[in-house]
Amino acid sequence: MKAVVVGAGPAGLYFALKLKQLEPCAEIKIVEKELRASSNGLGYVLQKPIFDLLGDIGSFSEEEFLDKCTVGWDVVDIEAKSVVSTRRFPYSVGIRRGLLVDYLRDLVQRAGVEVVYGCSLNSADITAFKRDADVVVGADGLHSVVRSFYSEEFGASAIESTNSYIWLGKTNREALMRVSVQEHKGVALVGTTYPIGRTLDTMIVEANTQKLRSSGMLSLVQTDEMISTKGLKDLEWGFFTLYSGVNLQSIHSHWSAVVVNSCERLTFENVALMGEAGISTHYSAGAGLLVAFKAAGSLAEQLTSIRHIPSALGHYNRLMLPFLLSASEMSLQSMRWLERVDSFYADLEGDAFIHAFGLKGREVSLY
Numbered sequence: 001m002k003a004v005v006v007g008a009g010p011a012g013l014y015f016a017l018k019l020k021q022l023e024p025c026a027e028i029k030i031v032e033k034e035l036r037a038s039s040n041g042l043g044y045v046l047q048k049p050i051f052d053l054l055g056d057i058g059s060f061s062e063e064e065f066l067d068k069c070t071v072g073w074d075v076v077d078i079e080a081k082s083v084v085s086t087r088r089f090p091y092s093v094g095i096r097r098g099l100l101v102d103y104l105r106d107l108v109q110r111a112g113v114e115v116v117y118g119c120s121l122n123s124a125d126i127t128a129f130k131r132d133a134d135v136v137v138g139a140d141g142l143h144s145v146v147r148s149f150y151s152e153e154f155g156a157s158a159i160e161s162t163n164s165y166i167w168l169g170k171t172n173r174e175a176l177m178r179v180s181v182q183e184h185k186g187v188a189l190v191g192t193t194y195p196i197g198r199t200l201d202t203m204i205v206e207a208n209t210q211k212l213r214s215s216g217m218l219s220l221v222q223t224d225e226m227i228s229t230k231g232l233k234d235l236e237w238g239f240f241t242l243y244s245g246v247n248l249q250s251i252h253s254h255w256s257a258v259v260v261n262s263c264e265r266l267t268f269e270n271v272a273l274m275g276e277a278g279i280s281t282h283y284s285a286g287a288g289l290l291v292a293f294k295a296a297g298s299l300a301e302q303l304t305s306i307r308h309i310p311s312a313l314g315h316y317n318r319l320m321l322p323f324l325l326s327a328s329e330m331s332l333q334s335m336r337w338l339e340r341v342d343s344f345y346a347d348l349e350g351d352a353f354i355h356a357f358g359l360k361g362r363e364v365s366l367y
């Protein structure tokens with residue numbers, strides 16, 4: 001079998017590993033637009049189900065991998081209006097994106113998969129891949145070119161939130177995950193912090209785009225797509241009282257609109273979508289890698305157990321579409337709650353706000 005994978009992110013690499021494991025003679029080529037493993041994102045929270053999926057890869061060594069991860073935690077602190085509530089959280093570890101992607105890429109290359117970096121694709125390339133390969137996999141993230149090239153065929157749509165987020169580094173070390181909601185310049189800033197390395201945490205700040213703009217925080221902080229020092233200081237002051245002097249770092253950080261992708265079909269002819277390129281989830285659900293790996297594993301299994309490619313892709317679509325749509329819908333409840341965070345923050349007392357934050361419109365709390 002000949003497969004071309006567009007995108008060497010977690011989804012594309014995991015798919016290649018599973019396919020190679022199930023069919024060692026498969027010819028797989030991964031094309032990646034960046035010159036090396038992409039720094040698209042700083043680092044992730046990994047829970048047990050993700051380890052189980054990684055453990056399914058024959059060459060995966062948990063010991064070697066855990067060495068790249070932080071010490072684990074099993075609680076989350078939620079802070080707002082001077083109230084702190086500590087809640088149970090599924091046992092998790094943190095990892096820098098670069099370390100995760102580099103580790104998967106090394107396994108992929110050792111398995112004999114060709115990975116071509118610095119490949120800027122155009123529509124002719126995609127047509128040629130489709131003609132020459134048995135299957136083309138679009139694993140090229142939220143702004144996927146494969147998805148947009150066959151947008152109508154996939155029934156692709158995207159929901160853009162009224163909120164924006166920025167993904168920052170933070171040098172003060174926290175031992176666990178913390179979510180802090182703080183009003184600064186009339187804007188409710190939701191800051192989610194978790195450890196991703198021995199000396200680095202990450203902090204994702206989300207807030208209403210319009211309010212960020214009118215407060216000056218959106219335009220002041222952004223210079224040439226990068227956050228300026230003045231902007232960082234401004235955000236640091238936003239969280240200063242909670243973190244007694246946070247030290248934020250811009251690592252190619254910029255404000256982006258929160259976007260969640262969806263589609264009516266995951267496949268078209270011999271092309272399949274997976275990961276953020278297909279149906280994505282709002283990051284606050286913490287489900288991104290889990291659903292990406294599940295879909296990648298499922299596609300590899302269908303392709304190798306059903307030798308007829310159109311039938312295998314049909315099975316993949318039937319199995320994964322309902323699962324991904326329901327994961328995405330659950331995460332959208334969280335996204336919609338966060339879009340109204342300013343009014344909840346204004347109307348509710350600390351305890352009630354934290355309780356509502358924990359549920360975010362769901363009956364069962366994620367935190």
Ligand SMILES: Cc1cc2nc3c(=O)[nH]c(=O)nc-3n(C[C@H](O)[C@H](O)[C@H](O)COP(=O)(O)OP(=O)(O)OC[C@H]3O[C@@H](n4cnc5c(N)ncnc54)[C@H](O)[C@@H]3O)c2cc1C
Pocket residue numbers: 006007008009010011012031032033034037038040041043044045046119120121139140141142143144145165167204274275276277283286287288289290292
């Ligand atoms: C703020 C934030 C926090 C998150 N935190 C978590 C978390 O804690 N835990 C979790 O499980 N998930 C988390 N996620 C979700 C996680 O980032 C995604 O699930 C994951 O990145 C999906 O992987 P992917 O391979 O589908 O896409 P990506 O990671 O976006 O990788 C796509 C790859 O394709 C490449 N590419 C793009 N365009 C092209 C092109 N034209 N040609 C070739 N290559 C191309 C990119 O360079 C990249 O390497 C978070 C997301 C956000 C936004």
